[in-house]
Every structure is written in structure tokens, then in C-alpha cells.
Amino acid sequence: MSRRTTTAPTSGRRRATFAAGLATAAAAALVLTGCSAGSNSGGSSAGGDVTGTITLQTWALTPKFTGYLKGVIAAFEKKHPGTTVKLVDQPGDGYSDKVLSQASSNTLPDVVNLPPDIALPLAKRGILEDVSKADSSLRSTYTAGSVDAYDYKETKGGVYGYPWYLNTDVDFWNKSMLDQCGLDSSKPPATTQQLFAQAKTMHEHCPNDYLMSRKPTLSDFTLAGVKVLNSDGTKFTFATKKAASLIDQYATAYQNGYMPSSVLNSDYLGNSTLFTQGKVAWTTGGASSLSDFETNNPSLKNDVVVSPALDTPPLYVQGLSVSQKSKHLATANAFAQFMTNAANQKAFAKLVNIFPSTKSSQSDPFFSKDDGTENGKARVLANTALKTAKNLTPVEANDSMTTFLDQQIALAMKGQTTSMKALQTAQTKMNTLLTNG
The missing domain is CATH 3.40.190.10 (Periplasmic binding protein-like II)
Known part of the structure; x- marks a missing residue:
């Protein structure tokens, strides 16, 4: 399974x-x-x-x-x-x-x-x-x-x-955090771009609270309209200006304090755990996730709202x-x-x-x-x-590939390399792995 x-x-x-x-x-x-x-x-x-x-x-x-x-x-x-x-x-x-x-x-x-x-x-x-x-x-x-x-x-x-x-996935939002930090919990973000905008608003009202707590992945490139793989599945093609622009946007949000610094650390817990702990106001999860959140943190009971996944559901x-x-x-x-x-x-x-x-x-x-x-x-x-959900990450992208891409994106978000250089390095490595089976 x-x-x-x-x-x-x-x-x-x-x-x-x-x-x-x-x-x-x-x-x-x-x-x-x-x-x-x-x-x-x-x-x-x-x-x-x-x-x-x-x-x-x-x-x-x-x-x-x-x-x-x-x-x-x-x-x-x-x-x-x-x-x-x-x-x-x-x-x-x-x-x-x-x-x-x-x-x-x-x-x-x-x-x-x-x-x-x-x-x-x-x-x-x-x-x-x-x-x-x-x-x-x-x-x-x-x-x-x-x-x-x-x-x-x-x-x-x-x-x-x-x-x-x-x-x-569906989206889960901490109602109290949104309402107390300049946002409206009845109108959570519906798109990635709305997420960035509301993350900025939350930071302005509550500098120690966070809406976002994640790096972009291949699926985010797909959502942004980037052609991740060529038509016959033999070569990754995501090293584009559009993908680099998306990483730059995440990097700016990270450097401006819109997300926890731990997002780029090796001991990062994941936004689901941070959401459960009440440290961030948004996470994704399966339809049954709410019960887990409330079991692990009873204070979340009756304080979580749900909405459809951003953009296209996975x-x-x-x-x-x-x-x-x-x-x-x-x-x-x-x-x-x-x-x-x-x-x-x-x-x-x-x-x-x-x-x-x-x-x-x-x-x-x-x-x-x-x-x-x-x-x-x-x-x-x-x-x-599920009537419109799509596989946003190509099945050709195995764990070794996505782990390497994740590492390169982290370097770009820290400012240790450019977004385009990170993408080109990851694409070259991933294509080598793809060619070698």
C-alpha cells in the first residue's frame, strides 16, 4: 500500500x-x-x-x-x-x-x-x-x-x-492564530500566492507567529506551471526561470521571517508537527488528520478550520x-x-x-x-x-532525487547559491540518476 x-x-x-x-x-x-x-x-x-x-x-x-x-x-x-x-x-x-x-x-x-x-x-x-x-x-x-x-x-x-x-490533502488552519494576527479565518488562502500575501500580514501583526513552514518541492513547480519532465519521461526539465522565481519568492519569505528558521535545518519537524504544537497556523493532511491533531493537542479542538488544498489538489x-x-x-x-x-x-x-x-x-x-x-x-x-486531483510529482522522481533537490533548494533559500544554480545542479544530478535507472 x-x-x-x-x-x-x-x-x-x-x-x-x-x-x-x-x-x-x-x-x-x-x-x-x-x-x-x-x-x-x-x-x-x-x-x-x-x-x-x-x-x-x-x-x-x-x-x-x-x-x-x-x-x-x-x-x-x-x-x-x-x-x-x-x-x-x-x-x-x-x-x-x-x-x-x-x-x-x-x-x-x-x-x-x-x-x-x-x-x-x-x-x-x-x-x-x-x-x-x-x-x-x-x-x-x-x-x-x-x-x-x-x-x-x-x-x-x-x-x-x-x-x-x-x-x-486538504488544508487545516489555526482559527485563533489567523483571527488574532490580522487575518480572517473564514477566508483562508486558496492559492499559493494568497498564502504568501497572508503570511506577510500575519508577520506584520504577530512577528513571532508563522503561517508558512515549508520549502517548495517538485509538486510546487508543477502547480506553478513548470514542465517538470519531458514528454517521454526521460529527462527532468524544471530548471527554468519560472521555477527559479518561485524559489526566490520562498527565499524572500524565509529571509523576511515569514516562516520558522528551523524549516531549513536537518532537525526540521515538518509543518504537521509544528501545527499540532501550535507553532504555525497552517498545514496540509488527509481528511482524517483533524482527529490526530486534536488528540495530540486538545487545545486545538474547535479551533481548526478546513479548506481545499491550495491550487490543484494532489x-x-x-x-x-x-x-x-x-x-x-x-x-x-x-x-x-x-x-x-x-x-x-x-x-x-x-x-x-x-x-x-x-x-x-x-x-x-x-x-x-x-x-x-x-x-x-x-x-x-x-x-x-479527488475528482480533479492530479499526481503533482512525477513517479520517475525517486527519494534520492527529491532529497538532493531539497538540499539544493535549502542552499538557495539560505542565500548560499542562486535559485537557478540550485535548480541546474539538481536537474543535472537527477537526470544522471534517471538515466542510470
């Missing part, structure tokens, strides 16, 4: 952390309820009989998540007599390396839980099945963004994973990919479709505060109706955002 939790968007590693933390949360919720999934059909499958034994590999979901998984498996086996689904679960740490090792040794399971970035190198090597061949209704069943996440530039067509579940995706070398390809495709159908996804999402990737689920009252609470509002905002 992908592990995007409620941390601030200060690092490209949010794509990886979404699954790990979510797996734990999902597991805990489901073991308490004893819930099993529904038994609706998953749709058509590739040619061949749906029979035989296949293996499903999940990511850090057992033992806590065993009940849900076995429920889905039992329902599928009942619907398709003569099928058997074996469950294998891998630890959270080192999952990507494990998957690549399995692929290299021809031991990749039939159906594998993969986020788009881990699926990419396997798709490029022809190891994963193009599931759009197995399911002609793929794009009418799942949201556009979730399908596009597995439709890679490098493969020039094809979709290499069934979208399983989604998440996105999209975080998890999916199920199918091994092209499966001995029972039709069965593997049918099971992946079944596990990601609307009924099974809704059952999962309602228990663990994530969102289905199936279009039909978005109108479900649980996700679309505001219950009058800030938690309910956050859930509805996130559900609405």
Missing part, C-alpha cells in the same frame, strides 16, 4: 509514506470490526477460464488486516469455484527492493499491491500486464487521475495497475498490478478487478478514512454529505477534490 499520512508536503517521500502509515491504520480499524468485503463481481477478465491457484501479495497488512483480506478472497473463491487465492504479505521496510528482486528472479506473485512509482520499472521491463486489455471499462469504472497514474509516458500506452484506493494512489507471467492470467485479472470493485473499495474506505477510486463511489453519502462537523467537512472536501 502507499503510505501517505498526515505529514506536511515538504518532501517527495510523501508518495511512499502514504502506504505504510495507512496500512497500519486500516489494519487496526478492520480487525476491530471483523469486516469482510462484499461479493460483487469485478467485471470482465482477460481471455481464458477463471480457475486455478494464484497468489496475492500485500504490503504490511497482516496480521491486523488479515480479516479483510480473507473476506475478499473467500467471496471471490465462492463466486468462482475452482479458484484458490493464496495470501502473502511483505514487511513495510524494503518493499520496493523486495518487489524488484522478485521480478528479477521470476518469482513475482500473480497480483501485487504496488503504488505507481514501484510499478513503473516493472512496467518498463514488460513484467506487468496491461490491464486495459483485460478490462475495456477501466476508464469508465475508475477515476481518470487514478487510471492515469498507471499509464506511463515511458511505456507509450497501456495501464499497469487497477486503482485500489486514493487519498489527497493525488495519492495505491493499486493492484498483475504479473504478465502469471500461469492463470485470467484469474489474476479477475481477482484484481474484484478486489478493486466499488463494493469492496467502499467497505474498505469507510473503515479506514481513505477514498475509493471507483467513480460510482464518489456520490455515496458517506463521502459526499457534510455531517456538520469539521471532520465531515474535511472528508467531503477531499472527496470533491
